[in-house]
Each structure stands twice: as structure tokens, then as C-alpha cells.
Amino acid sequence: MKILKFGGTSVGSPERMKKLLDIINPTEEQIVVLSAVSGTTNSLVEISSKLLKEEKQEALDLIAALQAKYNDFVIELLPESDFRTQGQEVVDYHFGFLANLTNDLFTPVEEKVVLAQGELLSTTLYHIYLKSIGIASVLLPALDFMKIDEDNEPDIPFTTANLMPVLAGHKGTNLFITQGFICRNSFGEVDNLRRGGSDYTASLLGAAILAEEVQIWTDIDGMHNNDPRIVKGTKPISHLSFDEAAELAYFGAKILHPQSVFPAQKYKIPVRLLNTMEPKATGTVISTESEKGKIKSIAAKDGITAIKIQSSRMLLAYGFLRRIFEIFERYKTPIDMITTSEVAVSLTIDFTDNLDEIVKELHSFGTVDIDTDQSIVCVVGDFGAEKHGYAARVLDSIKHIPVRMISYGGSAYNISMLINTEDKTEALRSLHNRIFE
Secondary structure, three states: OEEEEEOHHHHOOHHHHHHHHHOOOOOOOEEEEEOOOOOHHHHHHHHHHHHHOOOHHHHHHHHHHHHHHHHHHHHHHOOOHHHHHHHHHHHHHHHHHHHHHHHOOOOHHHHHHHHHHHHHHHHHHHHHHHHHOOOOOEEEOHHHOOEEOOOOOEOHHHHHHHHHHHHHOOOOOOEEEEEOOEEEOOOOOEEEOOOOHHHHHHHHHHHHHOOOEEEEEEOOOOOEOOOOOOOOOOOEOOEEEHHHHHHHHHOOOOOOOOOOOHHHHHOOOOEEEEEOOOOOOOOEEEEOOOOOOOEEEEEEEEEEEEEEEEOHHHOOOOOHHHHHHHHHHHOOOOOOOEEEOOOEEEEEEOOOOOHHHHHHHHOOOOEEEEEEEEEEEEEEEOOOOOOOOHHHHHHHHOOOOOOOEEEEOOOOOEEEEEEEHHHHHHHHHHHHHHHOO
16 A cells, blocks of 8 residues: 655645546555645634634634635535535534634644644545545544654554554555644644654554555655755756655755654655656655765755854863753754864754853853854765765865865765855855766
């Protein structure tokens, strides 16, 4: 069985929703994971914000405006009167539910329920559409088998135990439809997966049922070898290892959340990134294998802050780094890059909510310098210790650009450089010309 995930733009209109059958093969066993129709989640976030502020009339106005869009959606998706009636009943039910929330106390618990309505709508409407054209499918409520624990980590054994019997109970049916993003938490409340949303759902399902492969369909033909918004002539990468894909996703490749493929990686389930608008495009395969001896791609991550701590007490002092890291741990602030010398340590963060408190504590170790408006440029490929010349080639490509930090050797897959954000475009283009052209 395969897992096919379609994002919001892939179901963004009735026409696009109908065209999914150009990709979905009803004669093959597949679980189809759908996101909310594009724009819906943003509207639901806005509605929740109004309800939390007790701006009830404004919330009702937003609910009515969104329902009007879905009324038109149903008319175009389901032209036959009987099925159109079913679709309209679904829309009326969900928006009636949202409107009723204005009558009671609204808390963050209800906010999660509001955000779930988008996926519940898209999957139910698509299920009705398939029924209207004579294609059998089973609607699987994700809230019955997707669960996170008290640490917000997915419970894959729970998914396996609660999903496999349902699949086995529908022998002869090939097509199953379910919601991405949504789940229940350890208290049984409606919640969401946060990291990677529907992509994460697809990866978790692939792991839970040991699927043949996971396909993530978006509006771009795979992961590219540079940022196509900045650099001309980029090309999709045919094959990446899980580690390479995670490095690229973490350092700026927007097509994929860095943690969304971890479940598939753990269970060795191949992941394909494919383009809904160009179904015949090869896309990118992510698996345990990788092409050796190649530089694969370049990515950049903005919004980086660099922190340098300089102290003569660091010289030959054991435990110094541990005490520094403990400060960041207390403030739940992850570190991206780190370099050290005998008397100084430089590191970068992208979460700065607690920066003032962190800097205040760091001053007890010595002088602290802060650089903002920084970007990490990451070059990903086969950088094993036995490879010669790759690092020199990368650095030579940006020898005309000031480099604040360099991280090399932390993994066999990347070399990362910290530069001023104003130099990012020039760095990406120069690297691309030197490495790929």
C-alpha cells in the first residue's frame, strides 16, 4: 500500500480536487491524506483569534464569509443534486458548529477543534465527490488513530493498533481518505501534529503500516539544487538520502519540514516529492541510499542571530561548554551552529524570544557580542572525510563575501557558513555558478 499526501494548493479548487484522479489510481491500494483547502486554515486561525478576544460578531462575520466560499465550492464540485445536497449538509454542519462556539467560553482547547475543521471538510467533500462518480472509497477519521503523547510525540504503535484492523475490515476496497495534520493528544482532546502537518501524517502512516512508499504531492517538482526564487536555472534533485533531505529542509528548503520524514526514515520507507501540476515529472526520491561523490544542493536560512562569548577562563577549562549550553536549555532555545577556539565560543540561534535573559546570564562568563540579520548558507552533498577539494571549492566560490562562521565536519553531508543576510543572494548565485554551472 502507498500513502499519497496532497497539500492545500492541490485541493485548492474544485477543478484541482477533481484532477487528483489523474494521479490517484483507484485500482491500487492507497491511503490519500488531504490538507485543508488552501486559505482555509488561515481563515480558521483568524476566527479563533477573534473568539479568544471575545470579538464574537467579527468572528461570525468571518465564519459567514468562509462558508460562502464553501457553498460555491460545493456547487462546482458536485453538480448532481443528490450529492450536492450531501455536500451542502456537510458544509452547513461544520459551519453551524463554528457559529455555535460564539455562544460559549472559548479556550485554546476549542481553538484546536476549530483548526481541525479544514481537513474534516476537505476529506469529507472529496469522499462525496468520489461517490458521485462511482468510485468506492472509505473515509478514515484520523482522530480515531492519530495520537500524540504527553511530550507531543506521535504514538506510532497506537496508530498501527487502531488503523490496521480498519484496513483489514475493508478487503476489496483500495482507496482510503483521511485527514492530515489533526490528531488527539494524551488527554483525548483534538490537537495537531505541528511539525510538518500533513507531510508528517503521511510519514507516520507510512511507518505505522510499513507502506511501500510515501508520496508527498505539492506544487513544485521535487527538491531543487538551489532556491528557485533567487537563482535562475535550478534543477530538481533526483535522489537524496534522508540525512541530506533533513539538512536541506532544516536550512531553508521550504518544500519539506525537517522532521516530517523522520518516521519514514526510521522504518526505511522511501519518500517521493512530486508535483501535482506536472504529474509526469520525476521529482525527488528520499531513501536510505544516496549518490556518492556529488554536491547535491544549496539552501539558506534567514533570521539568524550570532552570539560570541569570549573568556580567558575558558582556556583549558572542562565543563565550560556544558554550563553555556545549560543556559540555552533552560530557555528552550535550540542552537544551530557552533564554533570554538581556546578563549571563545560562537553559536547561532533562530529563536530569540528569550535573547535578553540568555545574554544577561552569559555575561557571567565574559564578554558577549551579538550579531543580528545573519543567514546560514548550507551546501549539502557527499562531504565524507575521504573526499578532497569540495570544501575548498565551496569556500573559493564565496571568497569575495565576508564569512562570520564556518561549520564543517559535524556531519558527512554539509558545510555551513554564516554570512550577513544582505550578502545571501550573491552567495547563493555565486555558489550555484561555481558548483553546478
